[in-house]
Amino acid sequence: MNRIKVTFLLLCSCLTISCFEDLDDQITTTNEINDFVWSGMNHFYLYKDNVPNLANNRFSISTGEYASYLDGFSNPEDLFESLIYNRQTVDRFSWIVDDFIALEESFKGVSITNGMEFQLYRFSTTDSRVFGVITHVLPNTTANNQGLIRGDLFYAIDGTLLDTSNYSQLLGRSNYSIDLGFYDDNGTDERDDDVITPLDKNIALTKAQYSENPIYIDQVLTVNNRKIGYLMYNGFTGTETYNNELNNVFANFKTETVNELVLDLRYNSGGSVNTAILLSSMITGQYTGEIFSTEQWNAEFQAAFEKNEPEQLINRFVDNYNGTSLQSLNLSKVYILTTSRSASASELVINALSPYIQVVQIGTTTAGKYQASTTIYDSPDFRRQGANPGHTYAMQPLIYKSLNVDGVTDYFEGLDPTIEIAENILNLGVLGDVNEPLLSAAISDISGTAKKTNHKSYPIDILENSNDFKMVQPGMYVDKELPLHLTNLY
Template sequence: MSLKNIALIFFSACMFSVFGCRKENNDPGNTTADDKIKDSAWSYAKELYLWNKNLPSGFNAGTYADPDAIMKALRPYSIEPGFDDPVDRWSFAIKKNEWNDLSSGISGDFGLGIFFMSENDLRVSYVEPASPAAAAGIERSWRIVSVNNNTTVNTDDATVSRITDAVFNSSAASFTFEKPDGTDVDIALTAKTYQDEPIILDSIYTNGGNKTGYLVYNSFLGDIGSIKSRFGNIFSKFSAAGVTDMVIDLRYNGGGYVELQNELANYLVPAAGNNSIMLEEKFNDNYKALLDTTINYQKKGGLDLSRIFFIITKNTASASELLINSLKPYMDVKLIGRASHGKPVGYFNIGVGDWYIFPVSFRSVNKNGEGNYFNGLQPDAIVDDGLDKPWGDVNENCLASALHYINDGGFSRISPRVQQDIKLEKGNAALDVKRFKGAVEERRSVW
């Protein structure tokens, strides 16, 4: 057992003692089970929340509907030097059975990701391979021209809300798609339970006589052992092919387990970074001596890259950003796309009754102490998401820009817009609201 796990078990025992004793001595006779859960959720948050010094002493957990509402009520107190507004957008709680499905990569919907390419052009951004959408033959780049026989498709708030409900909150819906050849197809979908596939594509391109590896990675959640095995196979293939450059596509990756971030980082870091600091996790003053952690690189695989390209968007969050930040001290990191989400903090699941609570509990920094990118990691080349092209198409905007740089030393497909249209960005943010965004340290064994 690691020293950190021993420390965490000690920490858990202390917390149980503090909260358990207080409950036993002070519970009035009419306190309900729900009240106890709410009070415990607040008690843990007071101790662990990264900005706990800002929390009010008069907070009344009993006035909130459930632990999720309590966690969200913490957010306004996340005052960070250098930022005008509270930075926490992520503290939350979820029923244990729901988290068990989410964290294992089990979904129950159509398996469609959708984003606007322009204010009136809604595209399929990705399709889960085991989902109803995949079984129906739907592919990335198809245009959605009607939803439930309604042909109004635009970024207006009411329209986005209607489409979001139909795609993400319905058990059945009908669509008309325009395929790349210009023909239309009507497809009715019924939601079902399926296993997500976070690794969407891996390819190798011969680029000016050199080999470029390309990996589309959609989530750091799922079966940890299975994903690690897939990484091993993929990077063995890249090494055997003599890959000299890598493009990692994280444009829709909202994060997940830090353990999987560590694994991927170990394949990507140059050999010279072996045994050096990958990242540091820093807790609040109450628990920094007990829980602060330094993670070092343990180099894996045969790649020895001097530079790396990441494709990012506003949907690239948390563990994805952690990966990029962790590699920056060791290699030339190039970012293509749009500014990332901006989540340099993480949490772990704390069991409270039939809930898990996730108060933001630690910040992450790289070897150079760099972090705090609450405004997102900024791209070297602002390039629009090529939603009109399938995965791996060398003419897709972002991949094409990376390949052009590898060949010619400069980016291509630079967007004429310094920032996306406000309505387009707002609409796409609403369409991404269902995807998890987080860097999670798995602690179930001690909580």
């Protein structure tokens, strides 16, 4: 179905009259945006073959069937969601936004935040009470300036107790105060007698635009005469500035002659595939040109790639970034710390490195995201240039799934750790400290003094984390040119 013809017919039809208006007063109808949504998903969606309404021959244009179909959706979000294949079990990660400017900023690490990164819990699946525990605090933010630290617990917002019915609304505010408390297990292993005891202390927080450096901690630890590089990396932010900073970290590791690396991805929900390749190439260095990962697209694109440009389905280890040599460690083993918040590009690093070097994964099972997305704009070729000035909608649909060199993919249930240890809210420890439980487990394994770890975790029911309150959700994305030239659609 040729998109230009479809749009022309839509303009000649009786359409939904609701409109979107931008600063230039250019009006775009809902159905025009709906046409963009359907066309973009019809072209690129990974699971197109599983969605009957995305079939190329699904609608008769001459009878107005397509226009009537689009007219059945009052907003683009509803149409987009109707085209998702098995939202709960297969595609949990495609999304649509009505502000692609904010989307683009998020990929650069820019968001609206007060700097308090947290995890929300409740005592059990039948208990409506909710409380939050701060996992880390971003530097130069309100939370940092107010003295909040990892392990601080809050149970109320502006004096209102958090529960399952109100926490989203309360934490979604731009300004609020948190009421601090501490978790009291009453000295027992049972949760029935656990309570949150107020500290009679509240902290006022204000959200503001913030550019987050994904390199949260980098340091060299000397333990039993072994040089251990420790890097807490919180996002695969694919900007030139942050990629260069990452290379500089590894240059320092080389200068310090580190012979072990602990890569902390416990709160890293993903990002740029290209940055994942760069990081993995810095960890190794001896596999330049070898297959890092391969891509599997929908049937139309996959066939076109395999026939015309099969190399485009392959991502390879590299030895430079924009002409600058990578500072690689040539390691044969790496320790990677994970939790359920470790997703997409974080998992890609683990999965892609595993066939080549020993990956010792410490923590808990990862999120289970093996698919990549890209930004689709409302333009003739779906790229940013020439985007419709009448609205700022864009889509981030899944377009391919990643496989390592051995063909491993579809780890929907996540990647299981080699050494399992859950973060315990009663003993989170200080990030980067040798006694912090996950890092300590890695150091113990490195030094050969590993011992049985207490896996006790409070509580069992984790609700959400601070990423869930951001306008744009993190994930694995690619920014290479869309391969429209490979099909007969243009």
